[in-house]
Amino acid sequence: EINFEEFTNLLNWISKGIIKENFILPYAEKDLVKFENGKRSLELLGCEHEMAIEKVIIKKENAKALLFNLGIAYSDEVFRHKISKLNRFSKKSVLEIINDLCKFKIKNKAGTFIGARMGRPEKAKLRKLVGSPHTLFPVGVEGGRLKSVFEAVEKGSSKENFPLYECSSCKNSTIYPKCEKCGEFCKRKFYSYKLDQFSNSEDVDNEKFLPFKNQRIDIKHFFEVAKKKLGFRIDDLPLVVKGLKKTSSKGHDCENLAKGLLRAKYNLNVNKDGTVRYDISEMPLTHFKPKEIGTSVEKLKELGYEKDINNSPLENDNQILEIFPHDVVLPACKNSPDEMADEVLLNITNFVDHELEKLYDKESFFKFKNKKELAGTLIGCMAPHNCAAVVGRVIGFANIQALLASPYMHAAMRRDCDGDEACIILLMDLLLNFSKKFLPAHRGGTQDAPLVLNTRMRAGEVDDMVFDLDISKKIPLELFKAAEEEKSPYEIKMDLVKDRLGGKHEFDGIHFSYDTSDINLGPSCSSYKTLPTMKDKLKNQMILCKKIRAVDTTDVARLVIERHLIRDIKGNFRKFSMQVFRCTSCNSKYRRPPLVGKCTNCGGNLMFTISKGSILKYLEAALELAIKYNVSSYLLECLEIVKKDIESVFGREKEKQENLAKWF
Ligand SMILES: [Zn+2]
Ligand SMILES: [Zn+2]
Known part of the structure; x- marks a missing residue:
């Protein structure tokens, strides 16, 4: 890993060391210039060491290993004797020198390097349609800009x-x-x-009849009916209940308004098919400990987890259990800026109970008072662009913003099993409130709707990507040897899922090769989500890039400008000249501003939908980045040309008048 010069720097430094209980190297203020290169070599090797007053300490275990590589035993006497002789090398690679000195064969630490970059930050939040409606009930223009049910009720009627x-x-x-x-x-x-x-009927004497009519309805009447049905008094009403401006389904079927009042009361929003959804990034999980998911041993036993991976009876919350294929762990991440899944799920169960009792005159089903009771709840899990939901069972919550489920579960949901996003729906909500009749009539309207429910997955029928999952306890030595020879992965025989298909243990008896003390210990919320502006995100990305040795900072700057900024600038700039105008009070859109200069619907003010600021903001950021990180003159010129284009429309930044006295 380190080169010859770095190697000799290191040798020069450690030859001044003393072996005691630990290995102690001199590092006083006056030695700094002499030894800082040696210390850097130690850092590059990844050899753990501690800074102390005027010295650096390498713990015995680590020092032993370091000196062993040089063929030196851990004894001050031997060390003195041998280290002085280590100065003459016929110029060879460092690895070859080490292999001459050490009695065992030392191999390259890392054979192959794989580059990776961040795709997108993790997600775990309640899904909200544009305008965050609580119900699929049209309120028309009477609902105002917020599509408020109360606003329409106050006006008395709605036409849609x-x-x-x-x-x-x-x-x-x-x-x-x-x-x-x-x-x-x-x-x-x-x-x-x-x-x-x-x-x-739809057809009478070859004449087409429609199942709906554009009509003015007495929304106040339907609101009072809903209020009465739910037994709501004035102070039970939520502050705001939002509907839709209009429905876009074929028959224009709408929900009962009472469902909207209830969802708003429980802080929930409706999806286009009548269900409440929670979106989560996917992550596979094969094993867990009860303490990691916050579920008691008693509860887990009730759910069928009787034995741990060593076949011992489950007794304490530190035993490792193998997850069942339909079980999932949901996110309850305290550091996230979004609502946690346990809160949302509890609210949905309360919403459904309330609905069953008051709207359907049935007995409530869940009767949950706190989040602890949620373990065992059935949900539907869905991947986007799909029309099948897989039934899952919630077994607990982790401090990770991900849907933790067995690899089979992820594979059953989709055709491509990578860090993608899925959503969950409470099964009872799905059965009670979903309707095909609400789905938009346009093409693709049935996408993302749970038209099919998969209640029991079959290992052979899930996405075949999971078949190549290795499930052995240990990664065999042959794999590492083969990696050194750059062989293809399939040349190595390992225990894979596909070997188990059709057998008795196609779902269970899966092992893992490396253990972890607690699955919750990783970073729980990426700073990408907490940094407020695009500029902050960019600035911090570049700071991180500078810290990582493997990253070429200039190249990152180039990629960010080429792939994102310049496209956004050009795109927004092009759209600016073709944009529509929006009324600030009723939200009507105009392709051209009317000659009166005001909204012809309501007389409100009109404004841009794409602002000048959104273009300039990106331009400034791109130019700053280009200059600071010294991108190619070609790219810089491209940006200058874009800048000229933009200035030709918006005009140049005004030159400031300055006091003459400043120059004298
Ligand atoms: Zn009737
Ligand atoms: Zn208007």
């Missing part, structure tokens, strides 16, 4: 596309499939704009 229903008993015309007046089920009605007629 609503579904058409008629009560089969009391003939009440309504928007719900169940009559809010008498509780009977309703019949769907259809309407033709052309004939201005209602009908009982």
Whole structure:
């Protein structure tokens, strides 16, 4: 690893050392110039050492190993005798010299280097649609910019596309499939704009009838019904309940408004299919200790964890257990700026209980009072761009912002099993509140919707990436030898998942090769999430780059400018000239600003959707980076040209008038 010069610097320094209980090297103020290169070599070797007053101490165990490489035993006498002779080498590589001195064969510490870079920061948060609605209920323009239910209720009515229903008993015309007046089920009605007629079916005499009508409804009435059904008094109402401006599903079916009041009460937001989702980055987990996931031994026994990996009965919270394929551990990370999964899940169970009791007149199901009771709850786990959910069981919570589950679980959810993102849905919420009828009618509307539920995975049918997972207790020596010869991985025989398929132990009896004291000990929240602005993130990224020897800082600056900044600048700049304008009070969008210069809907002020600032901000950052880290003159010129383009539109920064006296 170190070169010849660094090696001789090191030798020169340690030859002044003294062997006592520990190995002590001189490092006084006056020696600094002489020995700092030697100390650097020690650092580069990764040899642990401590700084003390005027000296550096290497603990006996480490010193033994260091000197052993030089063929010297740990004794001051031998050391004095041998070290003085170590000065004449016929110029060879350091590794060759060491192998001449040491009685065992010493190999290169790292044969192959693999480069990696950060993809994206970890995620664990409640999913919110644009505008954070609580319910799939349209409030129309009457809801205002916030699409507030209360605002529409105050105005008295809402005009939007609503579904058409008629009560089969009391003939009440309504928007719900169940009559809010008498509780009977309703019949769907259809309407033709052309004939201005209602009908009982979609097709009458070759005329197309629609299952909805753009109509003004008495939203105050539906709000009062919802309030009464839930038994809410004025002070039970949440501060704000947000709906949608309009629904985009085929039949324009809407949720019962009461669900929105309840979700808002429990701090939950609705997804486009009527469920509440929590998004999490995925991470595989094969084994855990009860104390790592905060679940008691008694509870885990109840859930079926009777024996640990050594087949001893589970008795204390420090025993290692093998995770069942459908079990998951959810994030409860105290350092995260977002809501924790245990809080959200508890709120969802309370929401569902409240809903069952008041809205559906059924008994509540969970009756949970605190987070400890959540272990054992069933959820649906889904990967994005997919339409199948896999049933999972929550067994605990860890201080990690990830969905920890067996590799089989991750593979069952998707076709590509890498640090991607998944979401969880409370199974009861999914069964109760999901409806295909809410899904947007446009292409891709059914994506991300749990149309299929997988209740029992089969090892042979999950994504085949997991088949190559090695499951042996120890990585065999042959693997390291083969790595040295740069052989292909499949030339080595190791115990893999695919060898178990179809057998009795296709899911269990998996081992791991390296242990850890606690899975929660890693960094729990990356600073990328806590740094507020793009500039802060960039600045800290560059500070980190400078600290890592393997990183070429100039190249990182080049990549950031080329891949991100310059694209954003050019993209935003292009969009600036083609942008739409937005009304600040009712959110109407205009492709061109109306001649009156005000919103023609409500008279509000119009403003840009893409600001000049968002372009200049990136330009400044890019130029700063380019100059500071000395990127190629080509890239710098590219930026200068972009700057000129931008200045030709926005004008140059005004030159400041300065006091003449400053120059004298
Ligand atoms: Zn009725
Ligand atoms: Zn407006």
